[in-house]
Amino acid sequence: MVSSTPHLDALRRDGFVKIPNLLPYHILIALKAACKYTTDRARNGKWPYVRTVPKQYPPWQEWQPGDNIWGVQHLLHPDMNVRDTFAEVYFSNEVLDVVKELVGLKDDPGADEKLVMELFNLLVSPAEGVDFELRWHRDDIRPDVSAEEEERLLKEKTPQGQQLHAQYNIALFEDASLIVVLGSHRRVRTEAERNADPYEPELPGQLVVELAPGDAVFYDSNILHRGVYKGIDTSKSLGRMTLHGSVGLAGHGNERARQVLQHAVGEWVDRAQFSMQGAKGEQAEAMRKRLVDMGSGKDLGYSLVG
Template sequence: MSSTPYLDALSRDGFVTIPNLIPPQLLLALKACSKYTTDRARQGKWPYVRTVPKQYPPWQEWKPGDNIWGIQHLLHADMNVRDTFAELYFSDEVLSVVKELLGLKDDPNGDEKLVMELFNLLVSPAQHQDFELSWHRDDIRPDVTPEEEERLLQEKSPGGQQLHAQYNIALFQDSSLIVIPGSHRRVRTETERAAAPYEPHLPAQLVVELQPGDAVFYDSNILHRGIYKGIDVTSDFGRMTLHGSVGLAGHGNERARQVLQHAVGDWVDRAQFSIEGRRGERAEGMRRRLVDMGGGKDLGYSLVG
Protein backbone atom coordinates (compact mmCIF):
# COMPACT_ATOMS: atom_id res chain seq x y z
CA MET A 1 0.00 0.00 0.00
CA SER A 2 1.34 3.42 -0.96
CA SER A 3 1.69 6.08 1.74
CA THR A 4 0.71 8.77 -0.81
CA PRO A 5 -2.32 7.42 -2.72
CA TYR A 6 -3.69 10.88 -3.55
CA LEU A 7 -0.36 12.06 -4.95
CA ASP A 8 0.02 8.81 -6.90
CA ALA A 9 -3.38 9.31 -8.55
CA LEU A 10 -2.72 12.99 -9.27
CA SER A 11 0.67 12.23 -10.83
CA ARG A 12 -0.78 9.45 -12.99
CA ASP A 13 -4.14 10.90 -14.04
CA GLY A 14 -3.87 14.63 -13.37
CA PHE A 15 -6.74 14.53 -10.88
CA VAL A 16 -7.95 12.62 -7.84
CA THR A 17 -11.47 12.47 -6.39
CA ILE A 18 -12.02 12.16 -2.64
CA PRO A 19 -15.50 11.25 -1.39
CA ASN A 20 -17.02 12.82 1.72
CA LEU A 21 -14.15 15.18 2.44
CA ILE A 22 -16.33 17.63 4.40
CA PRO A 23 -17.74 16.66 7.84
CA PRO A 24 -21.59 16.62 7.74
CA GLN A 25 -22.13 19.57 10.11
CA LEU A 26 -19.69 21.77 8.22
CA LEU A 27 -21.29 20.76 4.93
CA LEU A 28 -24.68 21.98 6.21
CA ALA A 29 -23.17 25.28 7.32
CA LEU A 30 -21.37 25.77 4.00
CA LYS A 31 -24.57 25.11 2.05
CA ALA A 32 -26.41 27.76 4.05
CA CYS A 33 -23.60 30.33 3.69
CA SER A 34 -23.25 29.61 -0.02
CA LYS A 35 -26.98 30.00 -0.69
CA TYR A 36 -26.94 33.30 1.19
CA THR A 37 -23.82 34.53 -0.58
CA THR A 38 -25.12 33.52 -4.01
CA ASP A 39 -28.42 35.32 -3.46
CA ARG A 40 -26.56 38.48 -2.43
CA ALA A 41 -24.24 38.29 -5.43
CA ARG A 42 -27.12 37.84 -7.89
CA GLN A 43 -28.73 40.96 -6.38
CA GLY A 44 -25.56 43.01 -6.73
CA LYS A 45 -24.86 43.09 -2.97
CA TRP A 46 -21.45 41.44 -3.46
CA PRO A 47 -19.61 43.02 -6.40
CA TYR A 48 -16.78 40.51 -6.82
CA VAL A 49 -18.18 38.04 -9.34
CA ARG A 50 -17.47 36.17 -12.54
CA THR A 51 -20.01 37.18 -15.18
CA VAL A 52 -21.31 35.28 -18.21
CA PRO A 53 -19.77 34.97 -20.82
CA LYS A 54 -16.29 36.04 -19.59
CA GLN A 55 -14.02 33.05 -18.88
CA TYR A 56 -10.78 34.59 -17.54
CA PRO A 57 -9.66 37.56 -15.40
CA PRO A 58 -9.58 40.48 -15.09
CA TRP A 59 -13.08 40.24 -13.64
CA GLN A 60 -15.45 43.22 -13.75
CA GLU A 61 -17.60 44.19 -10.79
CA TRP A 62 -21.30 43.31 -10.95
CA LYS A 63 -23.66 45.67 -12.74
CA PRO A 64 -27.45 45.47 -13.27
CA GLY A 65 -28.40 42.80 -15.79
CA ASP A 66 -25.30 40.67 -15.23
CA ASN A 67 -25.66 36.90 -14.96
CA ILE A 68 -22.99 35.27 -12.82
CA TRP A 69 -21.22 31.91 -12.81
CA GLY A 70 -18.81 32.55 -9.94
CA ILE A 71 -18.38 34.51 -6.73
CA GLN A 72 -14.91 35.75 -5.85
CA HIS A 73 -13.06 36.33 -2.58
CA LEU A 74 -14.88 34.19 0.00
CA LEU A 75 -12.12 35.03 2.51
CA HIS A 76 -12.38 38.79 1.88
CA ALA A 77 -12.39 40.99 4.99
CA ASP A 78 -15.85 42.33 4.00
CA MET A 79 -17.44 38.90 3.43
CA ASN A 80 -19.78 38.64 6.41
CA VAL A 81 -19.90 34.81 6.49
CA ARG A 82 -16.22 34.34 5.73
CA ASP A 83 -15.50 32.63 9.07
CA THR A 84 -17.47 29.59 7.91
CA PHE A 85 -15.62 29.51 4.58
CA ALA A 86 -12.31 29.91 6.46
CA GLU A 87 -13.18 26.90 8.62
CA LEU A 88 -13.01 24.75 5.51
CA TYR A 89 -10.16 26.50 3.71
CA PHE A 90 -7.78 26.17 6.67
CA SER A 91 -9.13 22.81 7.85
CA ASP A 92 -7.07 19.70 8.50
CA GLU A 93 -9.29 17.81 6.06
CA VAL A 94 -8.31 20.02 3.13
CA LEU A 95 -4.73 20.87 4.08
CA SER A 96 -3.72 17.29 4.86
CA VAL A 97 -4.51 16.44 1.22
CA VAL A 98 -2.76 19.60 0.03
CA LYS A 99 0.41 18.73 1.94
CA GLU A 100 0.48 15.23 0.47
CA LEU A 101 0.10 16.64 -3.05
CA LEU A 102 2.87 19.20 -2.48
CA GLY A 103 5.32 16.67 -1.03
CA LEU A 104 4.96 17.92 2.55
CA LYS A 105 3.16 14.96 4.11
CA ASP A 106 6.04 13.95 6.36
CA ASP A 107 7.51 17.42 6.80
CA PRO A 108 7.13 18.58 10.45
CA ASN A 109 7.35 22.17 9.20
CA GLY A 110 4.90 21.65 6.35
CA ASP A 111 2.42 24.26 7.59
CA GLU A 112 5.13 26.91 7.33
CA LYS A 113 5.51 26.24 3.59
CA LEU A 114 1.84 26.78 2.67
CA VAL A 115 0.54 29.99 1.12
CA MET A 116 -3.06 31.20 1.19
CA GLU A 117 -4.24 31.67 -2.38
CA LEU A 118 -7.77 31.69 -3.83
CA PHE A 119 -11.16 30.61 -2.52
CA ASN A 120 -14.21 31.17 -4.69
CA LEU A 121 -17.67 29.74 -5.32
CA LEU A 122 -18.78 28.40 -8.71
CA VAL A 123 -22.54 28.56 -9.32
CA SER A 124 -25.15 27.88 -11.98
CA PRO A 125 -26.17 30.88 -14.10
CA ALA A 126 -29.75 32.10 -13.65
CA GLN A 127 -32.55 32.41 -16.21
CA HIS A 128 -31.78 29.02 -17.75
CA GLN A 129 -28.75 30.59 -19.48
CA ASP A 130 -26.24 27.80 -20.13
CA PHE A 131 -22.55 28.69 -20.12
CA GLU A 132 -19.47 26.70 -21.12
CA LEU A 133 -15.73 27.11 -20.60
CA SER A 134 -13.52 26.25 -23.56
CA TRP A 135 -10.83 23.57 -23.42
CA HIS A 136 -7.79 25.00 -21.65
CA ARG A 137 -4.86 24.61 -19.30
CA ASP A 138 -4.90 27.23 -16.55
CA ASP A 139 -1.56 28.87 -17.28
CA ILE A 140 -0.59 27.84 -20.84
CA ARG A 141 -2.15 29.66 -23.76
CA PRO A 142 -3.72 27.50 -26.48
CA ASP A 143 -1.83 29.15 -29.35
CA VAL A 144 1.67 28.05 -28.27
CA THR A 145 3.68 25.69 -30.44
CA PRO A 146 4.12 22.05 -29.38
CA GLU A 147 7.74 22.80 -28.48
CA GLU A 148 6.76 25.74 -26.29
CA GLU A 149 3.94 23.73 -24.75
CA GLU A 150 6.41 21.00 -23.76
CA ARG A 151 8.79 23.55 -22.25
CA LEU A 152 6.02 25.23 -20.24
CA LEU A 153 4.65 21.93 -18.94
CA GLN A 154 8.06 21.08 -17.55
CA GLU A 155 8.64 24.60 -16.20
CA LYS A 156 5.31 24.74 -14.37
CA SER A 157 5.75 21.30 -12.80
CA PRO A 158 9.48 21.07 -12.04
CA GLY A 159 10.40 17.46 -11.43
CA GLY A 160 6.75 16.55 -11.97
CA GLN A 161 5.59 18.54 -8.94
CA GLN A 162 3.05 21.35 -8.96
CA LEU A 163 3.76 24.59 -7.11
CA HIS A 164 0.23 24.58 -5.72
CA ALA A 165 -2.76 22.32 -5.15
CA GLN A 166 -6.19 23.27 -6.43
CA TYR A 167 -9.57 21.70 -5.90
CA ASN A 168 -13.32 21.74 -6.36
CA ILE A 169 -15.50 20.75 -3.39
CA ALA A 170 -19.15 20.16 -4.26
CA LEU A 171 -21.90 21.31 -1.91
CA PHE A 172 -24.59 19.88 -4.21
CA GLN A 173 -24.34 17.29 -6.98
CA ASP A 174 -21.88 18.47 -9.62
CA SER A 175 -20.92 17.05 -13.01
CA SER A 176 -19.58 20.26 -14.56
CA LEU A 177 -15.85 19.49 -14.80
CA ILE A 178 -14.58 17.55 -17.83
CA VAL A 179 -10.95 16.41 -17.98
CA ILE A 180 -8.65 14.41 -20.24
CA PRO A 181 -6.76 12.05 -17.91
CA GLY A 182 -3.00 12.10 -18.31
CA SER A 183 -2.93 15.25 -20.44
CA HIS A 184 -1.11 17.19 -17.69
CA ARG A 185 2.16 15.45 -18.61
CA ARG A 186 2.13 15.72 -22.40
CA VAL A 187 1.59 18.16 -25.25
CA ARG A 188 -1.77 18.09 -26.97
CA THR A 189 -2.38 15.57 -29.71
CA GLU A 190 -3.10 16.76 -33.25
CA THR A 191 -6.80 16.04 -32.64
CA GLU A 192 -6.78 18.14 -29.46
CA ARG A 193 -4.92 21.03 -31.11
CA ALA A 194 -7.31 21.05 -34.07
CA ALA A 195 -10.46 20.77 -31.96
CA ALA A 196 -12.94 23.62 -31.68
CA PRO A 197 -12.71 25.51 -28.37
CA TYR A 198 -16.02 24.02 -27.16
CA GLU A 199 -15.65 20.60 -28.79
CA PRO A 200 -18.19 18.41 -26.93
CA HIS A 201 -16.38 15.10 -27.44
CA LEU A 202 -12.62 14.68 -27.35
CA PRO A 203 -10.99 11.23 -27.16
CA ALA A 204 -10.64 9.88 -23.60
CA GLN A 205 -12.48 12.80 -21.98
CA LEU A 206 -14.09 12.07 -18.62
CA VAL A 207 -16.85 13.84 -16.68
CA VAL A 208 -15.93 14.23 -13.00
CA GLU A 209 -19.02 13.28 -10.98
CA LEU A 210 -19.17 14.75 -7.46
CA GLN A 211 -21.77 14.24 -4.75
CA PRO A 212 -22.30 16.75 -1.91
CA GLY A 213 -19.16 16.85 0.22
CA ASP A 214 -16.93 15.22 -2.42
CA ALA A 215 -13.76 16.87 -3.65
CA VAL A 216 -11.62 16.69 -6.77
CA PHE A 217 -8.02 17.90 -6.64
CA TYR A 218 -6.55 18.43 -10.09
CA ASP A 219 -3.35 19.52 -11.77
CA SER A 220 -3.85 22.95 -13.35
CA ASN A 221 -1.95 21.73 -16.43
CA ILE A 222 -4.59 19.10 -17.24
CA LEU A 223 -6.61 19.78 -20.37
CA HIS A 224 -10.10 20.54 -19.05
CA ARG A 225 -13.28 22.54 -19.50
CA GLY A 226 -16.51 23.24 -17.64
CA ILE A 227 -20.22 23.14 -18.45
CA TYR A 228 -22.67 25.27 -16.44
CA LYS A 229 -26.35 24.49 -16.87
CA GLY A 230 -28.58 27.51 -16.35
CA ILE A 231 -31.36 27.17 -13.76
CA ASP A 232 -34.52 28.78 -12.47
CA VAL A 233 -33.19 30.23 -9.22
CA THR A 234 -36.69 30.38 -7.69
CA SER A 235 -36.93 26.59 -7.61
CA ASP A 236 -33.41 25.14 -8.00
CA PHE A 237 -30.05 25.63 -6.25
CA GLY A 238 -28.11 24.15 -9.16
CA ARG A 239 -24.36 23.92 -8.84
CA MET A 240 -22.62 25.42 -5.80
CA THR A 241 -19.01 24.26 -5.73
CA LEU A 242 -16.14 25.72 -3.73
CA HIS A 243 -13.04 26.28 -5.87
CA GLY A 244 -9.78 26.85 -4.03
CA SER A 245 -6.04 26.72 -4.30
CA VAL A 246 -3.16 26.59 -1.82
CA GLY A 247 0.41 27.43 -2.79
CA LEU A 248 3.91 26.25 -1.98
CA ALA A 249 6.09 29.06 -0.64
CA GLY A 250 9.28 30.21 -2.32
CA HIS A 251 8.42 30.38 -6.01
CA GLY A 252 8.20 34.12 -6.69
CA ASN A 253 6.49 35.50 -9.78
CA GLU A 254 5.85 32.09 -11.38
CA ARG A 255 3.04 31.44 -8.94
CA ALA A 256 2.29 35.06 -8.00
CA ARG A 257 0.81 35.91 -11.41
CA GLN A 258 -1.79 33.16 -11.33
CA VAL A 259 -2.93 34.14 -7.85
CA LEU A 260 -2.66 37.92 -7.91
CA GLN A 261 -4.34 38.31 -11.31
CA HIS A 262 -7.57 37.69 -9.38
CA ALA A 263 -7.02 40.90 -7.32
CA VAL A 264 -6.69 39.06 -4.00
CA GLY A 265 -3.71 41.30 -3.23
CA ASP A 266 -6.09 44.27 -2.93
CA TRP A 267 -7.53 43.10 0.40
CA VAL A 268 -5.48 40.28 1.93
CA ASP A 269 -3.50 42.66 4.15
CA ARG A 270 -6.65 43.26 6.24
CA ALA A 271 -8.10 39.74 6.14
CA GLN A 272 -7.63 38.73 9.77
CA PHE A 273 -9.26 35.43 10.80
CA SER A 274 -11.00 34.50 14.06
CA ILE A 275 -9.73 30.90 14.07
CA GLU A 276 -7.98 30.04 17.33
CA GLY A 277 -5.15 27.72 18.39
CA ARG A 278 -2.85 25.85 16.04
CA ARG A 279 -5.13 26.26 13.03
CA GLY A 280 -5.34 29.98 13.70
CA GLU A 281 -1.56 30.26 13.70
CA ARG A 282 -1.45 28.29 10.46
CA ALA A 283 -4.08 30.54 8.88
CA GLU A 284 -2.21 33.71 9.85
CA GLY A 285 1.07 32.32 8.55
CA MET A 286 -0.53 31.40 5.22
CA ARG A 287 -2.15 34.83 4.95
CA ARG A 288 1.12 36.60 5.77
CA ARG A 289 2.99 34.66 3.09
CA LEU A 290 0.39 35.81 0.53
CA VAL A 291 0.84 39.43 1.67
CA ASP A 292 4.57 39.01 1.11
CA MET A 293 3.92 38.16 -2.56
CA GLY A 294 2.81 41.78 -3.14
CA GLY A 295 -0.09 43.32 -5.03
CA GLY A 296 0.63 41.84 -8.46
CA LYS A 297 -0.20 45.01 -10.41
CA ASP A 298 2.40 44.44 -13.13
CA LEU A 299 2.39 40.66 -13.49
CA GLY A 300 -0.23 40.39 -16.26
CA TYR A 301 -2.73 37.62 -16.94
CA SER A 302 -2.32 33.95 -17.75
CA LEU A 303 -5.09 33.61 -20.36
CA VAL A 304 -7.29 36.00 -22.33
CA GLY A 305 -11.05 35.89 -22.89
Protein backbone atom coordinates in the same frame (compact mmCIF):
# COMPACT_ATOMS: atom_id res chain seq x y z
CA MET B 1 2.80 -2.68 -0.91
CA VAL B 2 0.33 0.05 0.02
CA SER B 3 1.47 3.53 -1.00
CA SER B 4 1.78 6.22 1.67
CA THR B 5 0.74 8.85 -0.89
CA PRO B 6 -2.26 7.43 -2.78
CA HIS B 7 -3.72 10.85 -3.59
CA LEU B 8 -0.43 12.09 -5.03
CA ASP B 9 0.00 8.87 -6.99
CA ALA B 10 -3.42 9.35 -8.60
CA LEU B 11 -2.76 13.03 -9.33
CA ARG B 12 0.52 12.24 -11.06
CA ARG B 13 -0.96 9.36 -13.04
CA ASP B 14 -4.35 10.77 -14.08
CA GLY B 15 -4.06 14.53 -13.53
CA PHE B 16 -6.75 14.54 -10.86
CA VAL B 17 -7.86 12.66 -7.73
CA LYS B 18 -11.42 12.40 -6.48
CA ILE B 19 -11.90 12.17 -2.71
CA PRO B 20 -15.37 11.07 -1.57
CA ASN B 21 -16.90 12.61 1.56
CA LEU B 22 -14.04 15.01 2.25
CA LEU B 23 -16.31 17.21 4.35
CA PRO B 24 -18.50 15.85 7.16
CA TYR B 25 -22.27 16.34 7.08
CA HIS B 26 -22.49 19.04 9.76
CA ILE B 27 -19.96 21.18 7.90
CA LEU B 28 -21.91 20.73 4.67
CA ILE B 29 -25.08 22.03 6.30
CA ALA B 30 -23.35 25.22 7.46
CA LEU B 31 -21.70 25.72 4.06
CA LYS B 32 -24.93 25.28 2.12
CA ALA B 33 -26.59 28.00 4.19
CA ALA B 34 -23.60 30.35 3.83
CA CYS B 35 -23.33 29.73 0.08
CA LYS B 36 -27.05 30.24 -0.58
CA TYR B 37 -26.92 33.52 1.33
CA THR B 38 -23.75 34.63 -0.46
CA THR B 39 -25.02 33.67 -3.92
CA ASP B 40 -28.35 35.45 -3.41
CA ARG B 41 -26.50 38.62 -2.39
CA ALA B 42 -24.15 38.37 -5.38
CA ARG B 43 -26.99 37.87 -7.88
CA ASN B 44 -28.70 40.96 -6.45
CA GLY B 45 -25.62 43.18 -6.63
CA LYS B 46 -24.91 43.20 -2.89
CA TRP B 47 -21.51 41.53 -3.40
CA PRO B 48 -19.58 43.06 -6.31
CA TYR B 49 -16.84 40.45 -6.75
CA VAL B 50 -18.25 37.98 -9.25
CA ARG B 51 -17.58 36.05 -12.45
CA THR B 52 -20.10 37.04 -15.10
CA VAL B 53 -21.39 35.24 -18.18
CA PRO B 54 -19.85 35.05 -20.80
CA LYS B 55 -16.39 36.10 -19.50
CA GLN B 56 -14.18 33.09 -18.80
CA TYR B 57 -10.90 34.38 -17.32
CA PRO B 58 -9.54 37.29 -15.25
CA PRO B 59 -9.55 40.22 -14.96
CA TRP B 60 -13.03 40.01 -13.47
CA GLN B 61 -15.30 43.06 -13.54
CA GLU B 62 -17.45 44.14 -10.61
CA TRP B 63 -21.17 43.35 -10.77
CA GLN B 64 -23.36 45.57 -12.93
CA PRO B 65 -27.17 45.59 -13.22
CA GLY B 66 -28.29 42.87 -15.57
CA ASP B 67 -25.23 40.67 -15.02
CA ASN B 68 -25.69 36.91 -14.89
CA ILE B 69 -23.07 35.30 -12.67
CA TRP B 70 -21.35 31.91 -12.69
CA GLY B 71 -19.03 32.52 -9.75
CA VAL B 72 -18.63 34.47 -6.51
CA GLN B 73 -15.11 35.69 -5.77
CA HIS B 74 -13.18 36.33 -2.56
CA LEU B 75 -14.92 34.22 0.08
CA LEU B 76 -12.16 35.14 2.56
CA HIS B 77 -12.44 38.90 1.91
CA PRO B 78 -12.65 41.05 5.10
CA ASP B 79 -16.01 42.46 3.93
CA MET B 80 -17.53 39.00 3.43
CA ASN B 81 -19.73 38.75 6.51
CA VAL B 82 -19.79 34.93 6.57
CA ARG B 83 -16.07 34.60 5.82
CA ASP B 84 -15.41 32.73 9.08
CA THR B 85 -17.59 29.84 7.90
CA PHE B 86 -15.56 29.68 4.70
CA ALA B 87 -12.25 30.09 6.55
CA GLU B 88 -13.03 27.12 8.80
CA VAL B 89 -13.11 24.95 5.68
CA TYR B 90 -10.24 26.58 3.77
CA PHE B 91 -7.84 26.17 6.72
CA SER B 92 -9.27 22.82 7.86
CA ASN B 93 -7.19 19.69 8.38
CA GLU B 94 -9.48 17.87 5.93
CA VAL B 95 -8.32 20.16 3.13
CA LEU B 96 -4.75 20.99 4.19
CA ASP B 97 -3.75 17.38 4.88
CA VAL B 98 -4.54 16.53 1.25
CA VAL B 99 -2.76 19.67 0.07
CA LYS B 100 0.40 18.74 1.96
CA GLU B 101 0.47 15.33 0.32
CA LEU B 102 -0.08 16.75 -3.17
CA VAL B 103 2.70 19.36 -2.91
CA GLY B 104 5.19 16.86 -1.46
CA LEU B 105 5.02 17.88 2.21
CA LYS B 106 3.26 14.91 3.76
CA ASP B 107 6.24 13.80 5.85
CA ASP B 108 7.83 17.24 6.24
CA PRO B 109 7.80 18.40 9.89
CA GLY B 110 7.99 21.99 8.67
CA ALA B 111 5.08 21.66 6.22
CA ASP B 112 2.91 24.27 7.93
CA GLU B 113 5.61 26.90 7.41
CA LYS B 114 5.59 26.32 3.63
CA LEU B 115 1.90 26.74 2.79
CA VAL B 116 0.52 29.95 1.30
CA MET B 117 -3.07 31.18 1.37
CA GLU B 118 -4.24 31.63 -2.21
CA LEU B 119 -7.78 31.61 -3.61
CA PHE B 120 -11.20 30.59 -2.33
CA ASN B 121 -14.21 31.19 -4.56
CA LEU B 122 -17.64 29.74 -5.26
CA LEU B 123 -18.81 28.36 -8.61
CA VAL B 124 -22.57 28.54 -9.20
CA SER B 125 -25.18 27.90 -11.86
CA PRO B 126 -26.07 30.80 -14.14
CA ALA B 127 -29.60 32.11 -13.65
CA GLU B 128 -32.42 32.63 -16.14
CA GLY B 129 -31.90 29.21 -17.68
CA VAL B 130 -28.75 30.37 -19.48
CA ASP B 131 -26.29 27.54 -20.17
CA PHE B 132 -22.61 28.49 -20.15
CA GLU B 133 -19.47 26.60 -21.18
CA LEU B 134 -15.76 27.21 -20.73
CA ARG B 135 -13.27 26.50 -23.51
CA TRP B 136 -10.81 23.65 -23.28
CA HIS B 137 -7.76 25.07 -21.53
CA ARG B 138 -4.79 24.62 -19.25
CA ASP B 139 -4.81 27.21 -16.46
CA ASP B 140 -1.50 28.89 -17.24
CA ILE B 141 -0.54 27.85 -20.78
CA ARG B 142 -2.14 29.73 -23.64
CA PRO B 143 -3.65 27.65 -26.45
CA ASP B 144 -1.73 29.37 -29.26
CA VAL B 145 1.76 28.27 -28.14
CA SER B 146 3.78 25.88 -30.30
CA ALA B 147 4.17 22.23 -29.34
CA GLU B 148 7.80 22.90 -28.37
CA GLU B 149 6.84 25.83 -26.14
CA GLU B 150 3.99 23.83 -24.64
CA GLU B 151 6.38 21.03 -23.70
CA ARG B 152 8.82 23.50 -22.14
CA LEU B 153 6.09 25.18 -20.11
CA LEU B 154 4.66 21.89 -18.87
CA LYS B 155 8.07 20.96 -17.47
CA GLU B 156 8.68 24.45 -16.06
CA LYS B 157 5.34 24.59 -14.24
CA THR B 158 5.73 21.13 -12.75
CA PRO B 159 9.42 20.84 -11.78
CA GLN B 160 10.42 17.21 -11.17
CA GLY B 161 6.74 16.34 -11.67
CA GLN B 162 5.79 18.44 -8.65
CA GLN B 163 2.96 20.99 -8.61
CA LEU B 164 3.68 24.31 -6.88
CA HIS B 165 0.15 24.41 -5.50
CA ALA B 166 -2.91 22.24 -5.02
CA GLN B 167 -6.29 23.30 -6.39
CA TYR B 168 -9.65 21.73 -5.83
CA ASN B 169 -13.42 21.74 -6.21
CA ILE B 170 -15.61 20.74 -3.26
CA ALA B 171 -19.24 20.11 -4.18
CA LEU B 172 -22.07 21.10 -1.84
CA PHE B 173 -24.68 19.62 -4.19
CA GLU B 174 -24.39 17.09 -7.01
CA ASP B 175 -21.95 18.41 -9.61
CA ALA B 176 -20.93 17.08 -13.02
CA SER B 177 -19.55 20.33 -14.44
CA LEU B 178 -15.82 19.57 -14.65
CA ILE B 179 -14.61 17.67 -17.72
CA VAL B 180 -10.97 16.57 -18.00
CA VAL B 181 -8.82 14.71 -20.52
CA LEU B 182 -7.28 11.87 -18.58
CA GLY B 183 -3.48 12.06 -18.37
CA SER B 184 -3.14 15.20 -20.49
CA HIS B 185 -1.26 17.09 -17.75
CA ARG B 186 2.07 15.47 -18.66
CA ARG B 187 2.11 15.78 -22.44
CA VAL B 188 1.65 18.26 -25.26
CA ARG B 189 -1.69 18.29 -27.01
CA THR B 190 -2.31 15.85 -29.82
CA GLU B 191 -3.02 17.22 -33.28
CA ALA B 192 -6.70 16.39 -32.74
CA GLU B 193 -6.73 18.38 -29.48
CA ARG B 194 -4.80 21.28 -30.98
CA ASN B 195 -7.18 21.54 -33.95
CA ALA B 196 -10.42 20.86 -32.06
CA ASP B 197 -13.11 23.47 -31.60
CA PRO B 198 -12.55 25.27 -28.26
CA TYR B 199 -15.95 23.96 -27.10
CA GLU B 200 -15.60 20.48 -28.63
CA PRO B 201 -18.14 18.31 -26.72
CA GLU B 202 -16.21 15.04 -27.14
CA LEU B 203 -12.41 14.81 -27.01
CA PRO B 204 -10.75 11.37 -26.94
CA GLY B 205 -10.02 10.32 -23.37
CA GLN B 206 -12.27 12.91 -21.74
CA LEU B 207 -13.99 12.16 -18.45
CA VAL B 208 -16.82 13.94 -16.64
CA VAL B 209 -15.91 14.25 -12.94
CA GLU B 210 -19.09 13.49 -11.04
CA LEU B 211 -19.20 14.73 -7.45
CA ALA B 212 -21.76 14.02 -4.73
CA PRO B 213 -22.32 16.53 -1.89
CA GLY B 214 -19.17 16.66 0.23
CA ASP B 215 -16.94 15.11 -2.44
CA ALA B 216 -13.80 16.88 -3.63
CA VAL B 217 -11.65 16.71 -6.72
CA PHE B 218 -8.06 17.96 -6.63
CA TYR B 219 -6.60 18.44 -10.10
CA ASP B 220 -3.38 19.41 -11.81
CA SER B 221 -3.75 22.89 -13.32
CA ASN B 222 -1.94 21.64 -16.46
CA ILE B 223 -4.63 19.12 -17.31
CA LEU B 224 -6.79 19.89 -20.34
CA HIS B 225 -10.15 20.70 -18.87
CA ARG B 226 -13.28 22.78 -19.22
CA GLY B 227 -16.51 23.48 -17.37
CA VAL B 228 -20.14 23.09 -18.42
CA TYR B 229 -22.72 25.09 -16.45
CA LYS B 230 -26.44 24.41 -16.79
CA GLY B 231 -28.62 27.45 -16.24
CA ILE B 232 -31.37 27.28 -13.64
CA ASP B 233 -34.58 28.97 -12.58
CA THR B 234 -33.36 30.46 -9.29
CA SER B 235 -36.91 30.58 -7.90
CA LYS B 236 -37.09 26.78 -8.07
CA SER B 237 -33.51 25.47 -7.78
CA LEU B 238 -30.22 26.18 -6.03
CA GLY B 239 -28.32 24.50 -8.84
CA ARG B 240 -24.59 24.02 -8.58
CA MET B 241 -22.68 25.40 -5.60
CA THR B 242 -19.08 24.24 -5.58
CA LEU B 243 -16.17 25.69 -3.61
CA HIS B 244 -13.12 26.31 -5.79
CA GLY B 245 -9.86 26.87 -3.97
CA SER B 246 -6.10 26.66 -4.14
CA VAL B 247 -3.26 26.54 -1.62
CA GLY B 248 0.31 27.32 -2.64
CA LEU B 249 3.85 26.33 -1.84
CA ALA B 250 6.08 29.16 -0.63
CA GLY B 251 9.24 30.27 -2.38
CA HIS B 252 8.35 30.33 -6.06
CA GLY B 253 8.27 34.07 -6.81
CA ASN B 254 6.47 35.57 -9.78
CA GLU B 255 5.70 32.23 -11.43
CA ARG B 256 3.03 31.43 -8.87
CA ALA B 257 2.31 35.05 -7.92
CA ARG B 258 0.84 35.93 -11.32
CA GLN B 259 -1.53 32.97 -11.31
CA VAL B 260 -2.87 33.93 -7.88
CA LEU B 261 -2.74 37.71 -7.90
CA GLN B 262 -4.41 38.08 -11.31
CA HIS B 263 -7.62 37.40 -9.36
CA ALA B 264 -7.12 40.68 -7.38
CA VAL B 265 -6.75 38.95 -4.01
CA GLY B 266 -3.67 41.12 -3.37
CA GLU B 267 -5.91 44.17 -3.14
CA TRP B 268 -7.44 43.12 0.19
CA VAL B 269 -5.43 40.31 1.78
CA ASP B 270 -3.47 42.76 3.96
CA ARG B 271 -6.77 43.58 5.71
CA ALA B 272 -8.04 40.03 6.07
CA GLN B 273 -8.61 38.69 9.57
CA PHE B 274 -9.97 35.39 10.82
CA SER B 275 -11.59 34.58 14.17
CA MET B 276 -10.07 31.12 14.64
CA GLN B 277 -8.09 30.57 17.83
CA GLY B 278 -5.14 28.40 18.79
CA ALA B 279 -2.91 26.53 16.35
CA LYS B 280 -5.44 26.75 13.51
CA GLY B 281 -5.68 30.53 13.87
CA GLU B 282 -1.90 30.86 13.96
CA GLN B 283 -1.56 28.79 10.81
CA ALA B 284 -4.22 30.83 9.00
CA GLU B 285 -2.45 34.08 9.89
CA ALA B 286 0.94 32.73 8.80
CA MET B 287 -0.48 31.57 5.46
CA ARG B 288 -2.14 34.96 4.98
CA LYS B 289 1.14 36.79 5.64
CA ARG B 290 2.92 34.68 3.05
CA LEU B 291 0.35 35.79 0.49
CA VAL B 292 0.85 39.43 1.53
CA ASP B 293 4.57 38.94 0.91
CA MET B 294 3.82 38.02 -2.72
CA GLY B 295 2.73 41.63 -3.36
CA SER B 296 -0.29 43.20 -5.05
CA GLY B 297 0.16 41.57 -8.45
CA LYS B 298 0.31 44.82 -10.41
CA ASP B 299 2.10 44.53 -13.78
CA LEU B 300 2.33 40.72 -13.59
CA GLY B 301 -0.26 40.23 -16.34
CA TYR B 302 -2.81 37.46 -16.90
CA SER B 303 -2.46 33.78 -17.71
CA LEU B 304 -5.26 33.48 -20.27
CA VAL B 305 -7.37 35.86 -22.35
CA GLY B 306 -11.14 35.83 -22.76
